[in-house]
Amino acid sequence: MLKKAHYKTIVISDLHLGTENSKAKEVLRFLMTNTCDTLILNGDIIDGWQLKQTGKWRKKHTRFLKLVMETSSSLKTRILYITGNHDDFLNNIVPFHFGNISILRDHIIESGNKRYYVTHGDIFDTITTNFRWLANLGDTGYTFLLWLNKVYNNRRLRKGLPYHSLSKIIKYKVKRALSYISRYEKELVNIARVKKCDGVICGHIHTPVISRYDNITYMNSGDWVESLSALVEDYFGNWKIIYYSELTDEEKDAGMNGQSRSPLQPATAAPAAPVVPEAS
Numbered sequence: 001m002l003k004k005a006h007y008k009t010i011v012i013s014d015l016h017l018g019t020e021n022s023k024a025k026e027v028l029r030f031l032m033t034n035t036c037d038t039l040i041l042n043g044d045i046i047d048g049w050q051l052k053q054t055g056k057w058r059k060k061h062t063r064f065l066k067l068v069m070e071t072s073s074s075l076k077t078r079i080l081y082i083t084g085n086h087d088d089f090l091n092n093i094v095p096f097h098f099g100n101i102s103i104l105r106d107h108i109i110e111s112g113n114k115r116y117y118v119t120h121g122d123i124f125d126t127i128t129t130n131f132r133w134l135a136n137l138g139d140t141g142y143t144f145l146l147w148l149n150k151v152y153n154n155r156r157l158r159k160g161l162p163y164h165s166l167s168k169i170i171k172y173k174v175k176r177a178l179s180y181i182s183r184y185e186k187e188l189v190n191i192a193r194v195k196k197c198d199g200v201i202c203g204h205i206h207t208p209v210i211s212r213y214d215n216i217t218y219m220n221s222g223d224w225v226e227s228l229s230a231l232v233e234d235y236f237g238n239w240k241i242i243y244y245s246e247l248t249d250e251e252k253d254a255g256m257n258g259q260s261r262s263p264l265q266p267a268t269a270a271p272a273a274p275v276v277p278e279a280s
Contacts, residue, residue, distance in 0.1 A: 006035045009109070009233035013042035013120065013203025014223035017061040018051040023058040023224045023244075028067060030230065030244050033209065039077055041068070042203045042221055043084025043120025050086070072100040080107055084120035085205065095143075114198035116217075117191065121204035124187040133189020165226060189213040201231065208241045 010031070016022045021098035031039075047055055071077045079101045090096075096103040103226045106119040153163050184205065194198040199217030206221030208229040219239060222229030 004033050004035060005232075007232040008036065008100040008235050008237070009038045009040065009111070009231075011040040011118075011219075011231040012224065013084070013221045013222045014206055014222075014225065015041075015064070016044055016047040016050070016225055017085070018047045018055040018057050019063060019225075021225050022061065023228055023269075024058070026228055026244050027224045028064050030247065031067065033247060034230070034232070034242070035077075037077060038108075039068075039071070039079050040060055040109075040201075041079065041081045042118060042201065043082050043122070044086040044203065045081065045084075046087045046088050048089045055233060063210060067071050068101075074100075080104060080118070081119055082118055085122035105173075108195065108197060108202075111233055111239070113194070114237060115194050116201050117197040117218075118197045118201045119188070119191075121188060121202035121220075123182070124191060143225075143238050163249060185218055186213065186260070189216045189218055192216055201266040208209075210239060210241060248259070266271065 012027065012031075015024065017024060049055075052055065056158065066077055072079045077100065081090070081101065082107055083094060083101045083103065090103055091105065092131060094103050094105050105123075106117065108114050109118055137165065153165075156163070188200045188202055191199075193216055198215075199219060201219045201221070203221050206223035206225065206227060207222055208227050208231075210217065210219050210231075212218070217239075219231055221231040222241070229241055230243075231239055232242055233239050
């Protein structure tokens with residue numbers, strides 16, 4: 001029988017549903033084989049910016065939202081949708097509560113004996129907050145970069161060469177520069193400290209990481225455009241990053257052919273073994 005992992009909490013962000021590069025099928029498969037008590041959708045789940053321009057809504061994007069709705073109706077998995085900058089159209093209705101779904105701007109969760117401030121992270125990015133036109137310009141450039149990466153790797157594939165993420169390397173350098181200028185990570189950590197939390201959980205810059213700033217833990221869940229990553233918490237309050245690439249082919253197939261159990265529901269009542277994340 002196919003083994004499935006269950007967690008207390010799963011955090012995913014930056015799906016950018018409505019764009020060509022969103023890995024909606026992959027995240028659906030991921031959530032069918034990695035289940036949880038609480039699912040946190042930490043911003044930029046729907047890409048309203050691109051939908052207003054060149055984006056297109058597809059069936060696979062609807063299937064993901066359908067999974068979330070079906071899960072919430074069971075009243076066994078709590079859904080927290082934290083709004084980001086690309087789905088900021090939802091800010092007009094926050095806070096919004098419907099059944100087991102909550103749409104919020106930010107949130108504080110209890111994890112073991114610690115408290116974590118959950119936010120998408122865009123509100124503390126001065127590039128996005130104070131210069132919206134520049135953020136849109138950067139978003140357009142990133143979309144072009146993903147298209148260029150696709151063309152580049154198609155040519156490598158024809159030559160028998162392995163996949164090489166040109167866009168990821170360039171994006172990482174650019175985002176790191178912008179984050180350094182705006183003091184992105186440090187600002188998030190400072191806010192967590194002000195809110196008397198032990199750490200912060202965010203997304204936004206598409207770079208999965210768990211690190212420490214003095215006594216504050218900084219965690220970023222990455223994205224579902226390139227990294228295909230998530231943050232997960234076990235029942236002992238330990239966090240780690242897991243990747244879609246870690247699933248076996250059998251597990252990926254099971255998420256789409258009905259072999260998995262009811263979406264996001266517990267496999268067993270027993271808690272997972274402790275996992276202590278390595279600081280980077």
